[in-house]
Amino acid sequence: MSKKLFIETLGCAMNVRDSEHMIAELNQKEPYEITENLKDADLIIINTCSVREKPVAKLFSEIGVFNKHKKPSAKIGVTGCTASHLGEEIIRRAPSVDFVLGARNVSKITEVVNKRHAVEVSTDFDESTYAFGEYRTNTFKAMVNISIGCDKSCTFCIVPATRGDEISIPSELIVQEIKKAVVTGAKEVMLLGQNVNNYGRRFGSTEEQCDFTQLLQKISKIEGLERIRFTSPHPLHMDDTFIQEFASNPKICKQIHVPLQSGSTSLLKEMKRGYTKENFINRCEKIRTLCPEATISTDIIVGFPGESDADFEDTMDVLEQVRFEQLFSFKYSPRPHTEAAEFDNQIDSAVAGARLTRLQARHTEILDEIMDAQLDAVHKVYFDELKPNGRVSGRSDDGKLFFVQGSEELLGKIVDVKVIKTSRGALDGVLV
C-alpha cells in the first residue's frame, strides 16, 4: 500500500506549483497517494504564505490541531514563504514539526522528509535549472515557472526576503516543460513568476538573451498549445512591444493582471513601485486601445502607512477610470524584513477597514455592470473541470468562469458558449 500525503497549499499560484513540484519529487522516490483526510496521512505538508500576517498567526494553531488528530507516526512539514522567514523558530515554537523547507528549496523535499528537525531555508539557492519530476493537479492546464525570486523591493512586500533574488529559468527548459504538458493533454499554460515581464534580466548558470516578449513568441510556436496565460506582470515593465505582442498574438489569452497597489503617486513612491498614477493609467489605456476585448485585473492595498483621504481618493479614481474586472484588495499588513513596517505613520486599522469596504463595494457595482452586459455574448470556453449536478466548468479566453450542463466529453475542448445567465462570480451558458 502506498503512503498517503495530506498537503495544504496557501497563498499564490507559485505556491500551488511548488506543491505540485514537491509531490512530483516525493513520488519519484516512493509513490504517495493524495488524501483529503488528515487522519489517514503518513505525511502532512503545510505549504505556507507570509504575504500578510493573519495566515502566519493561524499556522501555529493549525499545527496544534493537526498534531492532535494525525496518526502518531505521521510527519509534519512546514514549507513555503513562512518556512523561509521563520526557519528554525517554527521548530522551537512547535517541536511536533518534523521539517522546515523554504520556498526556494522545494527541490530538497526528498532530502528533508526523513530527517528529524531538518531546516533548509536558504534564499540564495539556485533552483532555476533544476529538472523537477512531472505532477499536475489538472492535466488540461499546466502551470510552468519562468523565474524564481523577485528583484524588486516594494516596501510593503516580504516576498524578496522569502524567495530571494530573481533568476530566470532558461527558455529551452520552459519550452521543454510545456511540450511535456501538451503531450499529456494540456492546451493551456500559465506562466508563473513574481514579476514575469522582468523575464531575462538575469539567468543563473546559463547565458541567454531572451526577454519576456521573445519568450512568449517562442512558447506560442509550440504545436498543440492553444492558450497562454501569465501571472503576475509588473506595470513598470509593460512596454509597448510587450503590449503589442499581448494584443496581436492569438495564443495569448486576453486577460491581464496589472497590479496597482495604490492610485496615489506619492504613496507609489513610498512603496517603491517605480510608476506614477498617470503612467499606470496610460499603460491600461494602451492595453484597451490595442486590445479592447482584454479584461484587466488588479491588486490594491489600502491603509499603507501615511495614506491620506486624498491618497485613497486617487485609488478610487483609478478604479473608476480603468474599471477592473477583477480586484484583489487587501488591508495593509506590516511584515518583518520590509521597510514600510518601520515607517512611523501607520494607519489606524478602523480607517483602513472603512476604506477597504468602500473600495470593494464600488468594485462590486462595477463588476455587476460588466457581468450583466455579458448576457447573450458568445465566448470560446476551454472546459477543464467536472462539477457536481452534471455541470462542467471552464474559462473564456478573457478569463471569465463559465458553467454549462455537460459531461466529461467536454473536458479538454474549446467550444463556443452563449451566456444565458449572469452573476458576479460566474456565467451560465449553453453550447452553440
Ligand code: SAH
Ligand atoms: N508580484 C507578486 C506579488 C506578490 S504579493 C505576484 O506575483 O503576485 C501579492 C499581493 O499581495 C500584492 O500584489 C499586494 O497587493 C499584496 N500584498 C503584498 N504585501 C502586502 C502587505 N504587506 N499587506 C497587504 N497586502 C500585501
Ligand code: F3S
Ligand atoms: Fe513583492 Fe513587489 Fe516583488 S509586490 S513580489 S516585491 S514586485
